[in-house]
Amino acid sequence: PYILMNYDNTLDSTLTLAHEFGHALNSQYSNKTQDYINANYPIFTAEVASTTNELLVMDYLIKNTKNKDEKLFLINKQIENIRGTIYSQVMFAEFEQKTHEIVAQGKPLSPEVLNSTWLSLVKKYNGKDVIVPDASKYYWSRISHFYSPFYVYKYATSMSAAYSIVNQMNGKDSEKAIENYLAFLSAGGSMTPVDSLKLAGVDMNSPESVDSILKYFGSLVDEYDKLLKEKKAAQKKAS
Numbered sequence: 001p002y003i004l005m006n007y008d009n010t011l012d013s014t015l016t017l018a019h020e021f022g023h024a025l026n027s028q029y030s031n032k033t034q035d036y037i038n039a040n041y042p043i044f045t046a047e048v049a050s051t052t053n054e055l056l057v058m059d060y061l062i063k064n065t066k067n068k069d070e071k072l073f074l075i076n077k078q079i080e081n082i083r084g085t086i087y088s089q090v091m092f093a094e095f096e097q098k099t100h101e102i103v104a105q106g107k108p109l110s111p112e113v114l115n116s117t118w119l120s121l122v123k124k125y126n127g128k129d130v131i132v133p134d135a136s137k138y139y140w141s142r143i144s145h146f147y148s149p150f151y152v153y154k155y156a157t158s159m160s161a162a163y164s165i166v167n168q169m170n171g172k173d174s175e176k177a178i179e180n181y182l183a184f185l186s187a188g189g190s191m192t193p194v195d196s197l198k199l200a201g202v203d204m205n206s207p208e209s210v211d212s213i214l215k216y217f218g219s220l221v222d223e224y225d226k227l228l229k230e231k232k233a234a235q236k237k238a239s
Helices: 011-033 043-064 068-104 111-126 134-142 153-169 174-186 193-199 208-238
Strands: none
Touching: 011 043, 011 174, 043 068, 043 153, 043 174, 043 193, 068 111, 068 153, 068 208, 111 134, 153 174, 153 208, 174 193
């Protein structure tokens, strides 16, 4: 496998490289282990491989920076990554679900129906404290993933699984966790996504993986808030 990208030495490019390298590793291990029929893997597990790499890079950067401003930037980046992958993609999937329900009821999907459905979900997911501009109702039309039904939902489930894998790699038995992860990468399409993830020690039939990444999200918000208060206090003292 090979990766084609416009690398510009930024953090975004670094994470893109890590993401695509996850896919490349998945292909390498799967192609070497599986026969032609089973070498190709489903989208669900593909995004686990790519997101695991991204989380490993961000985890390393956050833990190893000694500069508070840099740490604030990285934590905010990770918060946005999780928000955009867990919360937003689930909202996208709910939008798809609602549109399918409208069609099943025999009602037409007009631009007005799509716009109002999208806008109501944006307001629901952002809460009462966020002012949502009316122009937000058009945003659904730029999501190309909607041409592949419920593709977006796999990003949220995959990130949840990926965080569980990273947690295990950072745990006491990291060598075993890595060994299990490589077995998962090697499974390709020979098993169902749920069964192949069990090789990596992740049970997607349990709410544990989703609960753990949401807990991590909360801890990042708390740490960001704490660092921001410390920075403001230091600035006030200096002035």
